[in-house]
Amino acid sequence: MTDHEQQSPASFWESRYREADRAWSGRANAALEREAVDLAPGRALDLGSGEGGDALWLASRGWRVTAVDISPTALERGRAAADYAGLGERISWVEADLATWIPDGEFDLVSAHFLHSPVELPREAILRRAASAVAPSGVLLIVGHGAFPPWSTHRHEGPPLPGPDAVLTSLALPVAEWTVLTSAMVDRDAVSPSGEPVVMTDAVLTLRRAVSV
Template sequence: MTQPHHRLTGTTDEAETFWENLYHEQRDNQAVWGTRVNPRLVEVATSIPAGTALDLACGAGGDTIWLARHGWRVTAVDIATTAVEQVLARAQDLGLGDRVTTEQHDLARSFPNATFDLVSAQYFHTPFAVPRAQILRAAAEALRPGGRLLVVDHGSIAPWSWNQDPGTRFPTPTEVHIELDLAPSTWTIERADTPRREAAGPDGQRATVTDHILLIRRTSH
């Protein structure tokens, strides 16, 4: 998902229609935004032994494919049926079909019934109001002991962002963690920082952007 330029107030059914139409329109575009892996996922996951991963709001599947190529067994979920169908088809074309499972979920209503070693929520922003903290708490609870939840959010506005409001305030990783209200006896923060990097937009634009990174580890049941 990407940072919205405004907040819509539609129903979850309208949200599903919005994303379904978006991916349906893009399904024949081989250069669709999101087929590249997010660099912060690579940065974190490279140092973690491969296991089972959940890719929340997988979109075009760049993260799912990268994880599968690096030995992970991945469950990729998205609200758009077209998105998950495309991700599975791409995984099968690349010989990774045995490592990728896809499920259609409106995460405000349902969540995968499994446990994971890694849950990745990369830029989990949407034009529709969603119970984000509730969803991320569910993600934390889906971790096995020793598993990690990686939340990477926008910390700045890029030239290609939907949101060009200079007054936008981005919650810090610490604020996101507080909102999740996780028991410190069960989950611990491994990383909460706001690094900058050079990024490329969908049309090749370049800009320096800030990421807000929160990495949480489950230490017990």
């Protein structure tokens, strides 16, 4: 067992964010910008929000966002960025472990990006709860790594990463209640931690819930 596997999820992610002044770019994920750009603003739930790049992008487009993450440092950075941008009143920051946290109410958009972890993370259970929080006519967006980043030290461990079809199957959703909007492996340009340009592949699944009758 490696050292990080002996850590609790809370201590692992808090340590990860404290290692540097910023863990991520601060920009919204490309899949979110592409999949949500034409959605009418409403209530959004950002699962694993990190330092808030997605939450800020949504808030800037008129959404009211609930941003959930396990790391208080990540949330504080997101809150500070939102206040600086004049978006603080549009985002609620929630410190919680997604393994046990249950969404409160329904949301017009539920977004979960890159819920992968070298420490324990019940991803399927989290995503099923995410689906249950989508309001009628709302959208569920799930984005994962289609392949491990080239620099990842964990890329050869465990089973292959699930593609969008496998994620959809694992959700076990009632077929009549959901429409698949996107199910695709999508390449995007990125930069490695050492500054080298790389091409990453995202597994993108976007679903719309039917209107209640």
